Amino acid sequence: MNASSLAASGATARTVGDDAYSVVHLDTRDADDHASCLQHWNQRYDQLSAGSFSGRFDEFWFGNVQVFRERTNQVIHEIGMSWEGSRTIGVPVAVDGAGWYCGEPCTLDSVITLKGGDELDYRTARSHDIVAVTTDSQAFIDYALHVEHRDIEAEIGKQRIIATTSEQAATLRGFLLTVLASLEATPELLRHPQMRKGLEQAIYGSLIAAIAPREDTPRAATPCRTRQLIVDRAREYMRSHIDEPITVADLCTELEVSRRTLQYSFQDILNLNPVSFLRALRLNGVRRELKKAEPASHQIADIAARWGFWHLSHFAADYKAMFGELPSDTLRQETRSHPVPLIV
Structure with missing residues (x-):
């Protein structure tokens, strides 16, 4: 029915x-x-x-x-x-x-x-x-x-x-x-x-x-050189896809490693987990789009969605924590700095 x-x-x-x-x-x-x-x-x-x-x-x-x-x-x-x-x-x-x-x-x-x-x-x-x-x-x-x-x-x-x-x-x-x-x-x-x-x-x-068991699986020993190689390959992939909202799953598939291995590698080499690293890249992608936006022609929610942010309140909080201002502040500043010319 x-x-x-x-x-x-x-x-x-x-x-x-x-x-x-x-x-x-x-x-x-x-x-x-x-x-x-x-x-x-x-x-x-x-x-x-x-x-x-x-x-x-x-x-x-x-x-x-x-x-x-x-x-x-x-x-x-x-x-x-x-x-x-x-x-x-x-x-x-x-x-x-x-x-x-x-x-x-x-x-x-x-x-x-x-x-x-x-x-x-x-x-x-x-x-x-x-x-x-x-x-x-x-x-x-x-x-x-x-x-x-x-x-x-x-x-x-x-x-x-x-x-x-x-x-x-x-x-x-x-x-x-x-x-x-x-x-x-x-x-x-x-x-x-x-x-x-x-x-x-x-x-x-x-x-x-x-579905996972409550107990954490013991951390596998991965050589330092291998962890460095994983991070290097991940960063190379990110650089070649700088204008795309890359996800952790994309990196795992591309590098043929598990999420856990990727997590340990980033933590050991960069002292930062891959989720935070990718979130930072995507937030910067949103900021670049906001700065290029024509006055009143873009919706912040649409730009955020194009960069893979599905929870808008979390996105706004992450954006402010990263850049010290709300995405709406960035958009207003950029539109003020590029006023629409008067036609007389």
């Missing part, structure tokens, strides 16, 4: 987007209609507790990623499956009591997963609120292998509830809620491919961190 048919059946809907992304917001009053909210899923919801049903659904889909949050106020039995070739990972935001997910109890700190083609069997708690990501499984596997050097499918195995800690579950929950809040505020920024790329990689990194 699409958004228009849902609206006809008693739900209210708002959908926006284009070929690059889609956004769906739905308020529902029937469990069976709510089951149809998730695009490309095949589901059936049966209401088990007595009372009027009320549901809320929010979804953002871009690139390989489908991020969604759904809230229901009755005990629901959910059955069905996700789209073929997908992997879903989610964590509850709030629950009233315990649910039952694929034969296991599901609580607030349960990180659940479902592979495309596997059967969903979920009895929710009476009041249920969950945030989740469904993504192309191969894209997720490739990212984990090339960036983290981990066989993520082997690690997940046949788990339906991933072994994790309450801290890891809380971190994932907070991150995904931040992503949804940011996209809700500025969904149009998803039209920028750099924004979609950076956000997809950030989501993958967060999902993998939730």
Whole structure:
């Protein structure tokens, strides 16, 4: 059932987007209609507790990623499956009591997963609120292998509830809620491919961190000359792509090293982690664009998105910390120094 048919059946809907992304917001009053909210899923919801049903659904889909949050106020039995070739990972935001997910109890700190083609069997708690990501499984596997050097499918195995800690579950929950809040505020920024790329990689990194064991893997001994070579090659790659928003994943793929090895190499040689180094380069890229901007012709948010900054308040804080002024101050100064000539 699409958004228009849902609206006809008693739900209210708002959908926006284009070929690059889609956004769906739905308020529902029937469990069976709510089951149809998730695009490309095949589901059936049966209401088990007595009372009027009320549901809320929010979804953002871009690139390989489908991020969604759904809230229901009755005990629901959910059955069905996700789209073929997908992997879903989610964590509850709030629950009233315990649910039952694929034969296991599901609580607030349960990180659940479902592979495309596997059967969903979920009895929710009476009041249920969950945030989740469904993504192309191969894209997720490739990212984990090339960036983290981990066989993520082997690690997940046949788990339906991933072994994790309450801290890891809380971190994932907070991150995904931040992503949804940011996209809700500025969904149009998803039209920028750099924004979609950076956000997809950030989501993958967060999902993998939730799957990781709590204990840190002992640091491997890497010769100093090797660490220096890694940093030199990374800086050479950065110089040849100075006008592009390079990510840590780009460097890991190009250099064929793991994120951990890259981290140790930068820390030892430059006393700076690669995330901070790349953030500084991207902030400088934004500053250069702001300084070249014609008066009133550029939006700061668009420039930031083109450089891969998806969280605008964090971007503004990082920019001020780096340059001692807000991006709007830079734009105002530059436009004042290049006044528009009067035509008489």
